[in-house]
Amino acid sequence: MKVVNFTQIKDELINNMRRKMLIPVIGSGFTRGCDAYKGKVPSGKDYSEYMISKIAAQLSLAQAEIDSLKRDSFSNVSDIYHRAIPISSQKEYLKFNFTKVKLEDVKRKFLGPFWPYIYTLNIDDGIEFNSCYRHIVYSNRPIEKGIFDNFSCVIKLHGDVAEMLTYEDAKSEVFTQKQYVNSLKSNESLLKKLHHDSIYQNLIFIGCSLDDEIDLLACSSENEIGKAKYFCTIKEPSPLEQFKYEKYGITHCIVFNSYNEIYECLYEAGQEAEKISVNDLDEYKHFSIIQLADDYESNKPFLFFGKSLISKDHAISIPYFFISRKVTASIFDNLSTRPLQFIVGSGCSGKSYVLVDIACRIKNRDVFFFETKDRLTDQAFQDLTCKKNCVILADDTSLSDDQIEYFVSHISFLKENDVNVVIAVDKHNRAVNGILKLHEVQGDIKSGDIPQIPIGNKLNNQEWRQISPLLTAVSAGVFKETDTIVDNIINLSKELSEKNKYYNIVPRFDSVPEIAALIALATERKIYSARATQLELYDELAIQCKATVPLIDQESTWTFETSFDDNSSIKYVVNAEFWLCYQLGIFAREEKNHKAIVEAYKYIITRILSLEGTPNLLRGDKSNSYGAYILFDSINKIFYSNKTGGEHGLGLIREIYEGLNKLLSADPNYMHQRAKCYIKSAYFEKEQAKKLEYLDKAFRDANVAFQVFDSRYNEYHNEKIYISASHVLYTKALILSHKCYVNSYASVEDNTIAIHTLHNALSSPYNTYAFAKKDSFNYLNVVSKIICETIARKTLVSSDAYRDLEDLFQIISE
Known part of the structure; x- marks a missing residue:
């Protein structure tokens, strides 16, 4: 832990505030002594002394018992107080001392609009009564998604005085250990946010004693990721106090001359941060291009393991074997007349390479390129749609269905603003087909208005002739014209006399959560820190990253990827998708590992359901984020099954679906995908009776899904x-x-x-x-x-x- 003054840490704080990556945690010292309705706000210590005095009078305690209570924790004292003292007396004290709190001007300025949201350990109304942070979030009630984006929120971890005084069955108060445990059980989503912020965000503690704070904001992960926890104080901490602060994960103790100086300095830092606008979209349109030489070592990670062509610092590497596909010419031919185009192909068909080719060719317009490992918040997407005379290139997984639908329904607007959008779509993505057909049926677009340009998983003769000498130049071998791209890559890799070094990089498979981390990465392709917390995989993702870097890597997020609701500071990305699926496939070849894989899927789905709720059979009103995990094509891609490799693959996939039945049988989408699994199973089965058995199972599942x-x-x-x-x-x-x-x-x-x-x-x-x-x-x-x-x-x-x-x-x- 570092002990510093404000001047030494000022620039760091301003930078964190500028990127909305500094969140205040306000304790009882902030409002202690402030005027209230008919009294003054007590500190935690003051409140404890008051409760002890009331308990002593009510129960006629001896001095020894009073001394014992003074040595007890705040939560234990509070527990006795709530059981011993009449409710009317408790509520009168709350009303007189915790409502209509007036803050001094310096504190009101400190509560300016430069914080993403505020955590407070206080029950009084000082923050919401004196600032824009009027939207109260209770610690023990489920919260709506998007609440932090739509309102300026104060999260009251220990309760809210207005709620306590209004309702006979008030539930927000969290002082006793029992209340705290119950609050955590009743608010899984906020618990996850607390946990995320404690690990991945920079926190600044103001007016906190940390002596008896029963909250999660001081917890830490086994795998720290370099985030700071600042503690503001007006006295130099003693060696003993420094040990105490370190126990809570404090990284910096900032010493001020007075309490008012804390608020003045942080207000000035906030003002300074607001002057410096940050918009990573403007930075994202710039990228450098690196043309690789004809050596084997620099080219092999791109050829054999699908390493991303775009690095974390937004540099594009062009392998020596890179060629232009025929579809690229078709896309350029359409740019003047078709503002929106889709490239449609299977995995490993070269869609991303086509997008890179387009990006490198366009010199006279801004190009915004969003890969699989990126995403756009709604606000960032809105900013993007205001851009003019530009080209937007995106993998479909970097955009939400709603964002894709916006482009489909606004092609006239795109054309008016000289904007071209090219989206690479997996051919199995029927959601995009559904969006196009829906707007065609509604008359918004006509058939052919939006080209869907197919890209094959094999090279045509001209492309094959073009790439062959380039592959031999880097000593990689020669593609067979009749084979798919992925089969050619596998065959060349097997034929090489030198074992590719990336075969030696093996992820960890030592536990179900470690396997779940790999499945999550293979399915979602990028895991943001907030998502890692939701899935309870933060440590496991860090472990996998350390074991396999650079194939699995940790990257800082761009501002256009984050919002107050999801303020992820980092993301874990797969830089070699083919390698990851290969490693999971190798692990799945041994039947003894199937149980662990099934349990890993259940681990993920269980945690998603705990946050989002179980499926509603007839209403379907629950949004869910587990959809990609139940898609047959997604699972099949990870545990690849085909004529040559895969009855073991289909057997495992059936086990996965059957293992999820108790959790998801009320979801017709799950039933539909399981039906597809049984259809494919029938294909590989030689016995007629067994074929029909699988088809009967498939029909039952599909029929249930259709009825729902x-x-x-x-x-x-x-x-x-x-x-x-x-x-x-x-x-x-x-x-x-x-x-x-x-x-x-x-x-x-x-x-x-x-x-x-x-x-x-x-x-x-x-x-x-x-x-x-x-x-x-x-x-x-x-x-x-x-x-x-x-x-x-x-x-x-x-x-x-x-x-x-x-x-x-x-x-x-x-």
Whole structure:
């Protein structure tokens, strides 16, 4: 711990305040002695002495018992006081001494609008009565998401006098140990915020004694990340006091000449910080370009493990083997007429390389580039939409669905402001397809207004000819023209005589939380410090980072990524996505590890549900952030399963879904994704009976999901619910088509039901045969097969299906 004066630490405090990374914790010393309604605000010590005097009088205590109480903790004294003294007497004291508190001008200035929010250990109304921080957040009540972005908040950890005096069953007071434990149990979201701020934020303690403060703001992590805790005092701490402060994680003890000087200096620092505007968006449009030489060592991390081309200091590295893909020319051809474009491809198809290519080519306009590991807060996104004559490049995972939808619904605005937006989208992302179709159905856009440019997972002949000499120049080998990009990378890696050094970097798999940290990174691709706290993975992420840097790394956040609601100071990012999935795949090859992997998924989902609530079967009104964890394509990407590698993969994935059943069975999205798992399982199964067993399971899950979505739509008439129902209806039709194929179309009844269901599915504007043809779950194109088989032999279906059959045949013939 450092003992400093304000001058020595001033610049550091101003910088933290400028970035909204300094949060005050205000104790009883701040309002002690201030005038109140009919008295003066006591300090914690004053209040304790008052309670002891009342207890002594009420219970007729002997002097020895009084002396014993004086040695006891504040919380224990408070517990006895609340049980021994009449409620009316307690409330009168609170009213006289804790309400209508008047602060001196110097304190009112200190409470200026330069703090993100304020923690206080006080129950009086001094802060909210004298400042803009009027929105009170109680420690023992669940809080709404976004509250800190929308209001200037004061978080009252020990309760609020107004609530105590207003309600007979007041619950905000937190003085006794029992009250404190109950408050933590009842407010998981605030508990997580407290924990996050105590580890990842800079805190400044003002008017706090730290002697008997029963709060979490002094807790620390096993893996410190260099954040400061400042303690303001007016006297030099003794060696013994310094040890006490260090116990609470205090890093700096700032010594002032007087209490007023504390408030004056911090007010001046706040004023200075407000003069220096910070907008990382303006900085983010600048990047340097580094062209790599033709040596093996500098190129191999980009080729073999998918290392990001953009570093944390916003420099773009261009590997020697980098080539322009054909789709890049198509995108440039569209820039003058199409303000919004999507690049659509699978993982490892080169979407990010195309975005980098575009960024490097544009010289006459500002370019804003947001990778997978970035995100935009709503305020930052609003600032971005005000930019003119610029190009915005983004991976779909850096934007929310609402932000993508804004671009879709404002293409005229983009064109008027000379803004081009290019978004790389995973081909399995049906949310984007749903958004486009919804606005097309509503008449906001026309088909073709927004190009969706496909990028293949194989290089075409020209691209293959272009990259081959570049790969040989760096001694990496030669791609096979017929193989996918990812298969070529795997094959070259295996063939190299020198073992790639990144194979030797292995993450930790020693515990379920450590495995959960890796799964979280593989799924979300970046974990912000607030999210790490929500998932209770802060130590494990730090451990994985230390074990695997630079492949998993810790980065400071940009201002456009943070808000008061989520003030994450750091994020953990995956710089080699392919490497991480490879390591998890290796771990999953041993069946004995499957239980730990399933438990890791349950660990994550359980913590998300504890914050966000369990799914509501019929209403679906709970927002959730576990969606990516239950997507079949997401899990399958991590534990890759295909013809050559993967029955072990599908077996594990089934175990994951079945392990989550008790937690998520009320969520139709989960049921839909599990149905997809069973469809894929049927593909790899050789026995007909087993194939049909998996397809039956798939149909039951899809049918439940459809019934729930259909019920919700009938209740709320929300078009987005209808989109979900349409997608599940298509899955039902697909499963029935698979069953008919496996049974060689032997059952007229089954064939007829399949045709009717398929007709209903493809009649929806949100399902198309163009999608079905490319759908990996429609293996063997059973959708086309059942239509062609039954149109050729109409005796395979009942006559009531003829009209639907003819409509379907026309659909697939167009």
